[in-house]
Amino acid sequence: MTAAVLDHDSADAHEEHPTSLRIDSRKLAIWTFIGSECLFFAALITTFVIYRNSHATGPGPKDVFEVPLVTAGTAVLLFSSFFVVMALNGAQEGNRKKLLLWLSLTVLCGCFFVGMQVYEFTGFMHKGMGYSTNLFATSFFTLTGFHGTHVAIGTLWLGTLLKDAYKGRIPPNKALNLEIAALYWHFVDVVWIIIFPVVYLMSLFAK
Amino acid sequence: MATAALDPAHATSPKRSVLVDWLTTVDHKKIGILYGASAFIFFLIGGLEAEVIRLQLMKPDTHLVSPEFYNQLFTMHGTTMIFLAVMPISAMFFNFFVPLLIGARDVAFPRLNAMSFWVFLLGGLFINASLLMNAAPNGGWFGYAPLSSRQYSPGVNMDFWALGLQILGIASLAAGVNFFTTILNMRAPGMTLMRMPMFVWSVLVTQVLVLLSFPVITIALVMLTADRNFHASFFSYNVAGGDPMLWQHLFWVFGHPEVYILIMPAFGIVSEILPVFSRKPLFGYSAMVFSMAFIAFLGFGVWSHHMFATGMGPLADSFFSLMTMLIAIPTGVKIFNWIGTLWGGSLQFKTPLYFALGFIAMFIMGGLSGVMHAVAPADLQQTDSYFVVAHFHYVLFGGSIFSLTAGAYYWWPKMFGRMLDEGLGKVHFWLMLIGFNLTFFPMHFVGLLGMPRRIYTYPSGLGFDGYNMASTIGALTLGVGFLVFIYNVIRTWRTGAHAPADPWGGATLEWAIPSPPQEWNFAVEPTVTEKDALWAMKRAAGVKVLPEPPLVSGKGIHLPSPSWWPLFTSFGILIFMVGIMVKGETHGFPFGPISVFGVLLTAFSIFKWSYQPVDHPTSH
Amino acid sequence: MSTQSVAHDQPHASGGKYVQIAVILFVLTALEVALFEVSHEAGPTGFGALLASHFVVILLALSALKFWFVAMFYMHLKFDLKVLRYVFASSLLIAVVVISALFVLFTYNRTLWWATGVWK
Numbered sequence: 001m002t003a004a005v006l007d008h009d010s011a012d013a014h015e016e017h018p019t020s021l022r023i024d025s026r027k028l029a030i031w032t033f034i035g036s037e038c039l040f041f042a043a044l045i046t047t048f049v050i051y052r053n054s055h056a057t058g059p060g061p062k063d064v065f066e067v068p069l070v071t072a073g074t075a076v077l078l079f080s081s082f083f084v085v086m087a088l089n090g091a092q093e094g095n096r097k098k099l100l101l102w103l104s105l106t107v108l109c110g111c112f113f114v115g116m117q118v119y120e121f122t123g124f125m126h127k128g129m130g131y132s133t134n135l136f137a138t139s140f141f142t143l144t145g146f147h148g149t150h151v152a153i154g155t156l157w158l159g160t161l162l163k164d165a166y167k168g169r170i171p172p173n174k175a176l177n178l179e180i181a182a183l184y185w186h187f188v189d190v191v192w193i194i195i196f197p198v199v200y201l202m203s204l205f206a207k
Numbered sequence: 208m209a210t211a212a213l214d215p216a217h218a219t220s221p222k223r224s225v226l227v228d229w230l231t232t233v234d235h236k237k238i239g240i241l242y243g244a245s246a247f248i249f250f251l252i253g254g255l256e257a258e259v260i261r262l263q264l265m266k267p268d269t270h271l272v273s274p275e276f277y278n279q280l281f282t283m284h285g286t287t288m289i290f291l292a293v294m295p296i297s298a299m300f301f302n303f304f305v306p307l308l309i310g311a312r313d314v315a316f317p318r319l320n321a322m323s324f325w326v327f328l329l330g331g332l333f334i335n336a337s338l339l340m341n342a343a344p345n346g347g348w349f350g351y352a353p354l355s356s357r358q359y360s361p362g363v364n365m366d367f368w369a370l371g372l373q374i375l376g377i378a379s380l381a382a383g384v385n386f387f388t389t390i391l392n393m394r395a396p397g398m399t400l401m402r403m404p405m406f407v408w409s410v411l412v413t414q415v416l417v418l419l420s421f422p423v424i425t426i427a428l429v430m431l432t433a434d435r436n437f438h439a440s441f442f443s444y445n446v447a448g449g450d451p452m453l454w455q456h457l458f459w460v461f462g463h464p465e466v467y468i469l470i471m472p473a474f475g476i477v478s479e480i481l482p483v484f485s486r487k488p489l490f491g492y493s494a495m496v497f498s499m500a501f502i503a504f505l506g507f508g509v510w511s512h513h514m515f516a517t518g519m520g521p522l523a524d525s526f527f528s529l530m531t532m533l534i535a536i537p538t539g540v541k542i543f544n545w546i547g548t549l550w551g552g553s554l555q556f557k558t559p560l561y562f563a564l565g566f567i568a569m570f571i572m573g574g575l576s577g578v579m580h581a582v583a584p585a586d587l588q589q590t591d592s593y594f595v596v597a598h599f600h601y602v603l604f605g606g607s608i609f610s611l612t613a614g615a616y617y618w619w620p621k622m623f624g625r626m627l628d629e630g631l632g633k634v635h636f637w638l639m640l641i642g643f644n645l646t647f648f649p650m651h652f653v654g655l656l657g658m659p660r661r662i663y664t665y666p667s668g669l670g671f672d673g674y675n676m677a678s679t680i681g682a683l684t685l686g687v688g689f690l691v692f693i694y695n696v697i698r699t700w701r702t703g704a705h706a707p708a709d710p711w712g713g714a715t716l717e718w719a720i721p722s723p724p725q726e727w728n729f730a731v732e733p734t735v736t737e738k739d740a741l742w743a744m745k746r747a748a749g750v751k752v753l754p755e756p757p758l759v760s761g762k763g764i765h766l767p768s769p770s771w772w773p774l775f776t777s778f779g780i781l782i783f784m785v786g787i788m789v790k791g792e793t794h795g796f797p798f799g800p801i802s803v804f805g806v807l808l809t810a811f812s813i814f815k816w817s818y819q820p821v822d823h824p825t826s827h
Numbered sequence: 828m829s830t831q832s833v834a835h836d837q838p839h840a841s842g843g844k845y846v847q848i849a850v851i852l853f854v855l856t857a858l859e860v861a862l863f864e865v866s867h868e869a870g871p872t873g874f875g876a877l878l879a880s881h882f883v884v885i886l887l888a889l890s891a892l893k894f895w896f897v898a899m900f901y902m903h904l905k906f907d908l909k910v911l912r913y914v915f916a917s918s919l920l921i922a923v924v925v926i927s928a929l930f931v932l933f934t935y936n937r938t939l940w941w942a943t944g945v946w947k
Contacts, residue, residue: 035918040422042922054448082849132438
């Protein structure tokens, strides 16, 4: 949420001279926020790892996880990272067509991923795994739910930028508006790069 | 609402009411004053709670308040003093002085800064509203599971605590991003990192601690809320395999950096005051910087020393013991450097120096009992006794509060343009020093005699009586000391001497501009050539005090416009949390209509905020 | 606006580079899933068993590699200001230290002390 607030918000009081680090404050701020988020997900992942075998009642990882579905979701998220750098490239070159094409693909990927998660969660419910069925379920839903919320916020953010781009409001000198959103989006992607093996593959592999 | 943006040159024109002006302000100095005023009121509430606790404990077998209310009192006292007094009073100084000290016109994100304040204020009011409902948090300020679970705390008390801290965490994280960025990116030309005033360094280190520790408590509180309201069992010891130890670990992974968040700004303030009143530069500047960074780094590797009594095993105990003792080294470096700064200086015995010296002496005592806790076997004897209460009050009251009070006397003239009375200031100091030691020194003894912390009352004949009486008398003396401070403020508000720009012979940039500063801080942006920038300017000019700076019109200076959206965003966040509590009491589903409304209000406000121009185009 | 244009003086990778990274990420993900399938079905001996015995280490290495590629190229850390690298790296360091320490505290003590009653 802080990330979204940073968009467009920079004190222009210092316009007359460059900033101390010769970098826009918004970019430094989004990196600071990402650094902070590392600890946010660290606490969530730790909790999941500690509790992943606590499923004395109700289904465990082997009863519910579906590798093909999650692999598809992982691929979508990875590709969306690629799409958003291409969109950024387009914005920096002033190529509106390129920007619009890749950015819409990114937003589409975001929607698809959230849809995948909703589908996955619904399936788990049908298999008798509710939020509080057991600790494995609770910590799984908490971790992936927070990640999904991040994806949803990122999708909304990129969606507003898509609208801006459509109206021609992202010329090359404002490409930074997209760049900070892209940085956030990539971070959400790298978190999934950790979650996919640690939460899915390792839990399934464990004895 | 974008039309609310006014020409900044007329931002204080009489057309806008004073109330609207303060509600929509994005000026870091006004936000600083808002932080200070609200935090001081919370400080008085927390102090009043402490006085009632002391009256309850004054004599054996007392029943001044009910045991239930007593639990609420000590929980609220701790929570209030840490999150609603010391942190935001420090935030007052960050807000008002960081931009001035680095030669900037505002922080990097003025509207985000306003949001931080409003979120903090609403969070503080939310927690304190519980007192009016006689349902204040009652599980201790660290909310140990399983006591904090629904099973053992069935009322809404701990919901207020968990959701309130969650709100305050959002404020701290937003401010953390903001000040980290401001300090790294908004410095005046020539203000390199190693020329920054020590207070700015302390704020930078504090923000790093905030950014890396608050996310952990955010998650811990989410899990506690899930346990209490959504039938999860993260921390309840039951067949599902939940583990209360996880709460303790997550809490202290946050909690230990948190105590450094409380003390670092105090280090910084004292490091500003000592050089000015010793008339010589800070001794060992770079050693001070690196020791502070080292303390912060080690601060992430010592959390389990709060948990020696939980039986972590000898390996973990030894590791955390050694790491904790290691922290004594950089802390010792800082203390010796402060003394080195005083050594051979021409000391100006003004009130700020009194409090700064008080800080050094009291903090050393708190530090020494801290090293005693680092010894795991000794800690088993001391933990959860009044000895621990004595220790952390020596570092947090003797340390933080003494230093923040020193800062208040030091910077008051700059903030409000009036000098506080020196005589009353010294009366305040002696009452506080004597009252403080009378309150907390006996607690060492009564703790080692076996008086547990948080105990409601005690029978006579255990040797506790005299010590407790002394502590209560001390606490009342402390209260009188702060009444003297309030009297001082009221008396000098209109009739006190007008403060010149540089009343103390200051070393740093804030003393180069009028008291109080004009809205744009610096009419001409300063250029810095070395450490202690103002002393360097005075040397270059060959004078001891620079001529009084003239007030300027500020025409053409470009300032961010006021905005309503930070306030609305904060209300959205508050409503979301209230929704969880109201709904969570009876139903399992987390998001009732109130929460959904809160989320929508937050999202809408952020959206409008994003598209509101930073300043009005016509003002160029 | 001067503050914005300075950010773009940094050289960024080209579109072609981005395609290469996308391919690498895709291959690495395929390897992760393949590693899982092979280890999962592995018998007691042979190559599959060898992979299975090092499953966690290999998997973490593969995902760390993916993480590195995204951070360095897509997030431009390779080309951008060093301070951004420090901000991210130090946060990650603290995060990894905290995860590892908590993991040790919750497994080492559990298996060796809580469960067996033997202090080590």
